[in-house]
Amino acid sequence: MSAISKIQQGSLISPKGFAATGVNSGVRETRNDLGMIFSEVPAESAAVYTTSHFQAAPIKVTQDSLSVEQKLQAILVNSGCANACTGKQGLQDAYQSRKSLAEKFHLPEHYVAVASTGVIGEHLQMDKIASGIQKLQPASDEASAEQFETAILTTDLATKKCAFEAVIDGQTVTVGGAAKGSGMIHPNMATMLAFITTDALISAEHLQTALRQVTNQTFNQITVDGDTSTNDTVVVMANGLAGNNPLTPDHPQWDTFMAMLKEVSAILAKKIARDGEGATKLVEVEVFGALNDQEAQVAAKEVVGSNLVKTAVFGADANWGRIISAVGYADITVNPETIDIAIGDQTILEQSEVVAYSEEQIIEYFKGETVKISIHLHLGEGHGMAWGCDLSYDYIKINASYRT
Amino acid sequence: MSAISKIQQGSLISPKGFAATGVNSGVRETRNDLGMIFSEVPAESAAVYTTSHFQAAPIKVTQDSLSVEQKLQAILVNSGCANACTGKQGLQDAYQSRKSLAEKFHLPEHYVAVASTGVIGEHLQMDKIASGIQKLQPASDEASAEQFETAILTTDLATKKCAFEAVIDGQTVTVGGAAKGSGMIHPNMATMLAFITTDALISAEHLQTALRQVTNQTFNQITVDGDTSTNDTVVVMANGLAGNNPLTPDHPQWDTFMAMLKEVSAILAKKIARDGEGATKLVEVEVFGALNDQEAQVAAKEVVGSNLVKTAVFGADANWGRIISAVGYADITVNPETIDIAIGDQTILEQSEVVAYSEEQIIEYFKGETVKISIHLHLGEGHGMAWGCDLSYDYIKINASYRT
Numbered sequence: 001m002s003a004i005s006k007i008q009q010g011s012l013i014s015p016k017g018f019a020a021t022g023v024n025s026g027v028r029e030t031r032n033d034l035g036m037i038f039s040e041v042p043a044e045s046a047a048v049y050t051t052s053h054f055q056a057a058p059i060k061v062t063q064d065s066l067s068v069e070q071k072l073q074a075i076l077v078n079s080g081c082a083n084a085c086t087g088k089q090g091l092q093d094a095y096q097s098r099k100s101l102a103e104k105f106h107l108p109e110h111y112v113a114v115a116s117t118g119v120i121g122e123h124l125q126m127d128k129i130a131s132g133i134q135k136l137q138p139a140s141d142e143a144s145a146e147q148f149e150t151a152i153l154t155t156d157l158a159t160k161k162c163a164f165e166a167v168i169d170g171q172t173v174t175v176g177g178a179a180k181g182s183g184m185i186h187p188n189m190a191t192m193l194a195f196i197t198t199d200a201l202i203s204a205e206h207l208q209t210a211l212r213q214v215t216n217q218t219f220n221q222i223t224v225d226g227d228t229s230t231n232d233t234v235v236v237m238a239n240g241l242a243g244n245n246p247l248t249p250d251h252p253q254w255d256t257f258m259a260m261l262k263e264v265s266a267i268l269a270k271k272i273a274r275d276g277e278g279a280t281k282l283v284e285v286e287v288f289g290a291l292n293d294q295e296a297q298v299a300a301k302e303v304v305g306s307n308l309v310k311t312a313v314f315g316a317d318a319n320w321g322r323i324i325s326a327v328g329y330a331d332i333t334v335n336p337e338t339i340d341i342a343i344g345d346q347t348i349l350e351q352s353e354v355v356a357y358s359e360e361q362i363i364e365y366f367k368g369e370t371v372k373i374s375i376h377l378h379l380g381e382g383h384g385m386a387w388g389c390d391l392s393y394d395y396i397k398i399n400a401s402y403r404t
Numbered sequence: 405m406s407a408i409s410k411i412q413q414g415s416l417i418s419p420k421g422f423a424a425t426g427v428n429s430g431v432r433e434t435r436n437d438l439g440m441i442f443s444e445v446p447a448e449s450a451a452v453y454t455t456s457h458f459q460a461a462p463i464k465v466t467q468d469s470l471s472v473e474q475k476l477q478a479i480l481v482n483s484g485c486a487n488a489c490t491g492k493q494g495l496q497d498a499y500q501s502r503k504s505l506a507e508k509f510h511l512p513e514h515y516v517a518v519a520s521t522g523v524i525g526e527h528l529q530m531d532k533i534a535s536g537i538q539k540l541q542p543a544s545d546e547a548s549a550e551q552f553e554t555a556i557l558t559t560d561l562a563t564k565k566c567a568f569e570a571v572i573d574g575q576t577v578t579v580g581g582a583a584k585g586s587g588m589i590h591p592n593m594a595t596m597l598a599f600i601t602t603d604a605l606i607s608a609e610h611l612q613t614a615l616r617q618v619t620n621q622t623f624n625q626i627t628v629d630g631d632t633s634t635n636d637t638v639v640v641m642a643n644g645l646a647g648n649n650p651l652t653p654d655h656p657q658w659d660t661f662m663a664m665l666k667e668v669s670a671i672l673a674k675k676i677a678r679d680g681e682g683a684t685k686l687v688e689v690e691v692f693g694a695l696n697d698q699e700a701q702v703a704a705k706e707v708v709g710s711n712l713v714k715t716a717v718f719g720a721d722a723n724w725g726r727i728i729s730a731v732g733y734a735d736i737t738v739n740p741e742t743i744d745i746a747i748g749d750q751t752i753l754e755q756s757e758v759v760a761y762s763e764e765q766i767i768e769y770f771k772g773e774t775v776k777i778s779i780h781l782h783l784g785e786g787h788g789m790a791w792g793c794d795l796s797y798d799y800i801k802i803n804a805s806y807r808t
Binding site for chain 1: 455456457458459488489491523524525633634711712715716718719721724725728729731732733734738740741756757758795796797799800801803804
């Protein structure tokens, strides 16, 4: 595996041949609400979606596009309206949006994916979307990427982007991405959208395998409030312009590519968790010594998702009883006698017994931006991580607001 | 099935031959912290426990007691210390508590069950427990029952009791109960303890079947914050003093007995939900038309447990998008096109489409003590209910407090 390095101010236009933009279409008052990603050439593409029974209309359209050639050249994203629970009209609207974008950029319709985030149960304002599409002028500069990054936000407090590069087959291969997280005041729910671009040469089939594996370790391991949206989508486009030999699991640098994909995904996922509604901190839970990786991931996600752990972190309380309790109800194998728990660098519990620790140092540690909880089960080699945020008064404030 | 009727001010001493009491042992400053239930004669008994991997020491001792003859004559309960995650010492302490009570009341040790609620990871103060046990004087009057009901509370704001009676085989058969809910400021978690008494004649085997069935429909269908405690326990004692013929599923009045057991359990469960930490309202979710009862229960519990639904209720927001989203991520069969949702008497969604409803009437409805959400899936005959509470600023306040 070669070294991978983070690109300062890198974004989804860092890989060769990608452009982006964002505009205000009028669905929202002044903020950008319509964005697009464009690849100079058709890109091998893969996607994963929410497991909700109520997958929104744009997800169905994107699945339809990918089913033809597993290639995309453009992604259209709107915020302000999720186009979810909108019936036949909603599906028609999503197809019409795809068609409008395809016509403007002279693309086959199935080279266009669409994604939406915003209010559930309301219809897209198609006149505004249509005229917004006419204004889209993707470009490969940082300012244009930022227009896109802002266009996809809802109540997110910050844009979310990053990029990594590595040398593969003598060529620089780059992976970049942008994402948005939780949630919407008016009204609805945390929708996670993430878009990853790369100039690597790789088939859609291998890309899909890679994306699923990485998503399970990153995006699927974050939780803000345990509610799964109707619109969650991660799409990755690989346009092959880097000039490397085709990447397959047998390629000597497969791990290098996977490392970049995982780093981009993990960074975006952590940014989403840190920017959860009302969050004051990122919480990172790492589980060692589980029977296998999957069980470690399950345990980590139970702990990071526990309301009682989240409020304890908000209250700067080294409440290991809540941590062990969350491990206790996780559907995994546990030996109740062999649990270690550490908060930051301080061990709190060793072989399920409390050890002497400094309450003051812990309280000091809780003042930081990130709280790390480590758990060792001493059963096997399984390792997993999960990310979330604390549960604060502001979460209640944001989510108890009247929609009116 | 005969009529069952609620006994005004009924409690767990309403059935013949039961007595109770509660005292301050000194573990807590002034409030009662040690209580007991006593039956004049050994009672056929059954119990269900938390599924946590970290079952507390008292649960192991109670299981041990019941494994001998499935009979109990006394239950000792302390609050202030959960005796959970306390290792071998904790187990020894629980056995010693059982022994002290058995000696004082001249009972075989295995006729005594023990239960604890309170701080995790601290040891029982055995000197105080021992001298507290010497002060216990159970009696069959309302004041003594109330001493017990208060002794088991932690941050509960109110005691929880009820009783029902019915005529079976010409005899009055009574079922009564007491419970405590969530949670502890210093520090830990929601522990649910419920104790049910009856003078019905029924074998421990049938009682266990009945308890499991009723628990699945009641106590297991409440959620305050999704965290499962290390100490949750429901115990039922049946001393047979009512003089009915033995109750079995073939007895013509089996359903009458089950109805009483279910009503007592449902009322205690709802009282626990209503008294959840920071709760301002009881939330009741009823699901109709699921593929089967189990799927209906799963869906109801997902909706009532959703943080976004809970904050919407706190904010008096008829946010059906959050309700349908919670149904959407429930692990059940759903037809996304055929969902009805009503809040109180007002239909909001019909066949997955929004219908005209009065936002003002909904806001008025949300001001009440109970918010009822009804969901029809239109797939089958499955029916299920779940209970919870809203998520308020006070939940954060209570749970973010420093333990110090």
